Amino acid sequence: MSRTLARRRAAGFAAALAVLGAGIAVAVVAPQRPAQAASTLAQYAEAKGRYFGSATDNPELTDAPYVAILTGGEFDQLTPGNSMKWDTTEPTQGQFSYTKGDAVVTLAQQHNMSIRGHNLVWHNQLPGWVSSLPTGQVQAAMENHITNEATHYKGKVFAWDVVNEPFNDDGTYRTDVFYNAMGVGYIADALRTAHAADPGAKLYINDYNIEGSGAKADAMYSLVSSLKSQGVPIDGVGIQGHLATQYGFPGNMQQNLQRFADLGLDVAITELDVRMPLPETAAQDATQATYYTNVVKACLAVSRCVGITIWDYTDKYSWVPSTFPGQGAPLPWDANLAKKPLYDTIVAALGGPTTPPSSTPPSSTRPSSTPPSSTPTTSTSPTRTPPTSAPPASGRCHVTYQVASQWNTGFTANVTVANTGSTAINGWTLRWTFANGQKVTQSWNGTFSQSGAQVTVTNVSYNGTIPAGGSTSLGFNGSWSGTNAVPTSFTVNGTTCA
Template sequence: MKYFRIPVVGLLGATLLLTGIQAASAHEAPGGAQAPLRTLADRADLRIGTAVDMAALADDTTYRRTTGREFNSVTAENVMKWEVVEPARGTYDWSGADALVRFARDRGQVVRGHTLVWHSQLPGWLTSGVADGSIDAAELRGILRKHVTTEVKRYRGQIQQWDVVNEVFEEDGSLRDSIWLQKLGLSYIADAFRWAHAADPKAKLFLNDYNVEGINAKSTAYYDLAKRLRAEGVPVQGFGAQGHLAIQYGFPGDVAANLDRFAKLGMQTAFTEVDVRMILPVDEEKPATQAAYFRGLLDACLGTRSCKSFTVWGFTDKYSWVPGVFEGQGAATLMDEGFGVKPAWGAVREGLAAGR
């Protein structure tokens, strides 16, 4: 997950005008007399979402309260992934996913389903069976069809958007050499969308990946794929740019133009997993740069009518995935470990208030 350096003077200059107000409230709890983020997002005709850590939701009152108050969309961080929902073949565990759907329903939130087909976080019985040859290509296709159909049907009418196929291209635009491509060929992508659509015709079905926020070889590969599949009648309805950025690599170029070209195909667009990490320790300048990056993605979304949702991948550093994956990096979310808001929170708030 790397970006080349691209000048961001204009973006930073515009956003730094906000930081005086943001800094003054950096350690105040959100909410109170202020309207929640979700209220501002409603006015802007946008879903503002967060990935949800279900253990934190159960055990941390502040996390639970903030999740319900500030966001009108939620995504399962892990509990809808295949290794969780079918840990043993034919044995399902829907408890975490069901709990999230109930939580969202009770709070008037929509749910993004994440993710149906991915090369990672697959159940061990599946990967070992493919590896030792006990699951051949024909059986694997049937297993994939059953998985997609079973999960989507279970939540039919309860999921607004599904990340159907996740992270299928490499940085140079070549197809990822996953077990799906190796055993089933390229047709697995179209098949997955058709199966998901048959299981829930009303859910919007997305391609999803990282490092595709701007125009580059990888996002162009997705554009070409989406254009071809849609011409063939495959129900590819959305393009999700994850938005895992890092301030040391510069802001991606041509974000608005990238969203616009997918919109011209008749597709919805979304930012699906936004966070902005930095090399630790935090200093006085890094939070302002981070705020500019969050605002840059949000403004691109708000400026594109097809962009219907903006989801952060967790909202507090207390539960962020970043330090466990990127050594020496972190502080990637809108709030610190004590739930104090950062300049990035203020930047998102200001952007939502400005609207479309």
């Protein structure tokens, strides 16, 4: 059972309070046990004709809670992070080992998940003997490696990243051992060799920093256009998607994906994560959520974008902290294997419920992607004031305050402001007072401030207008100690609610 579900079950009670006054009715609802399990990322993606996958690696497979989530239905596709690369599969020339790759393939087969092969030719993670080869021996060694590995996994992988990262950021070709020996022709040769070994697999070229328009994306477009015109077997372009909140979102991503698709190629988001400088902040979380949303929507808008793979699903095993010191928190599960609010953002982008984030402790308490020495313990529900209610009355606004999940020192609350009047609300301010010293620690979809026990929330730019019959949702993570009683007094736009 996931930590999120455990918390929700531990907080499995309900209380409702309707507060009436000056034309505003406020309903307060405490957590309820879910009637049924939520749909998964894979299910939402499949409904759109895509897959939703995760990378993984052999060391992680000894972590039973991690594997339970990995294979529990959230994902329908796996990419081995390292176990199919050259240094693992052919560490000594002519001596092949597939034990690690086979372990990932077997896991996928046991859980009806597809496998993306990663990768056959790359300038990095090469055993020393490859880089030391005389120029005249490189082509034969490359072809032998591709043939052996692609034949071994024939029928077990649906796609191969045949050539990985062939370009520098300025769009020039990377001068690795293969390019130095064979020129740009090594790419076509690698694709033809892979096709001969496994004609049924989709063949991709995969690279980073080609998500949006720019020199590198243009170079990739020119390459695959040339390959297509030559009749070289190529089926798709892999768009890695290693993004960062401190940099702008790639421009024209949807249009860029579409131009590759217009060549008759599939495109796939192959290694998605969005890192940030640490410590994590609410502002960076919001940017990260926007970036994930933008990527998902760009893929859904292009019919030949076949799926999305995140580069492992949890901060616990992310590559980011060791590669980019001082950065982390790039994934939708935290280092304790708990879902972040980001998870709900991805669900919404895939066309699922647009409920606010509701599943994890505040990100401000997660200082890095390094697993903490201990994890939060699930607590029983705190003592609460017995639910009371007042008769409903007509009014212009209806507000629902819901404690969605709760753990030993924290909780998540969702708030919905509905306009039940006949005209639009243009700009709103919501206030309440906590009775037990609770503190707002992170928020979304509203500008929160707190002075002592009083909380004030004002609209942000995109949700200030609530049309008649419409609503807007916001939420926050908070801290509590001892008792977490629901608020009993609210004002909306200065009107006090009894």
